[in-house]
Amino acid sequence: AQSVTQPDARVTVSEGASLQLRCKYSYSGTPYLFWYVQYQRQGLQLLLKYYSGDPVVQGVNGFEAEFSKSDSSFHLRKASVHWSDSAVYFCAASMCGGYKVVFGSGTRLLVSP
Amino acid sequence: AQTIHQWPVAxxxxxxxxLxxxxxxxxxxxxxxxxYWQATGGTLxxxxYSITVGQVExxxxxxxSASRPKDDQFILSTEKLLLSHSGFYLCAWRGTGRNSGNTLYFGEGSRLIVV
Incomplete structure (x- = not known):
């Protein structure tokens, strides 16, 4: 079955430190992959997406993600986090032409001063 | 530019x-x-989903239940609410084609508390 796994429910990092949020997918082919961010009591905002090409994709606000076919992963990274990055981050996947978009369970990021 | 609006807010x-x-x-x-439905602190x-007027999967x-009475409108409803319906409801539209990459674009959400 198609699934997206985010193994870390909560991550705490200090402001200015680097960040990696993990995402693993289980699909028969290579799906579209997404990272979204959800700030308190708001809808989801797209950070970045990947389908093909360069495995490292750049997103908004200094975020980037790296696709690995061998590892079935799509980890999100940021070189230096800011307190305003505190939010819940969701990884998602869908197959080209499919109507189902599957989300991971989310990772709550807390940036401490 | 596309805009998506949900009502009520809460x-x-x-x-x-x-509802x-x-x-x-x-x-x-x-x-x-x-x-989409999101339980408090949970996943989506x-x-x-609906690809055209009058068609809902x-x-x-x-x-x-859900209905699509107009091209630009999507309604979620029930005649009898349960406690388990509490949560955050999110509507989204999906881009198509390689440029938009099948991306979902979300509204601001509607928060529901059933008491």
Whole structure:
């Protein structure tokens, strides 16, 4: 079955430190992959997406993600986090032409001063 | 530019009462529309999707129904609310084609508390 796994429910990092949020997918082919961010009591905002090409994709606000076919992963990274990055981050996947978009369970990021 | 608006922003409703949540998208013709439910602190569960007026596909019903009465409108409803319906409801439209990469674009959400 198609699934997206985010193994870390909560991550705490200090402001200015680097960040990696993990995402693993289980699909028969290579799906579209997404990272979204959800700030308190708001809808989801797209950070970045990947389908093909360069495995490292750049997103908004200094975020980037790296696709690995061998590892079935799509980890999100940021070189230096800011307190305003505190939010819940969701990884998602869908197959080209499919109507189902599957989300991971989310990772709550807390940036401490 | 496309905009998506959800209403109401929040509701407190009694168990057994009816519910109607709405979603309108502007600036996009014949959009693919989605309803998601999010329990407090939880992941997103896809409920319904619609690719055209009058056509709605159910993914997980949760004793809810959906309708698409107009090209730009998607309605989520139930005649009798359960406590388990509490949560955050998100409407989204989906881009198509390689450029948009099948991306979902979300509204601001509707928060529902059932008491």
């Amino acid at each position: 509701e407190i409703k009694a168990v057994g009462s009816p 109607s949540l709405g979603c309108t998208i502007k600036g996009k013709s014949s959009p693919n529309l989605y309803w 569960q896809q409920l319904f 159910s993914v997980v019903q949760l004793n809810l």
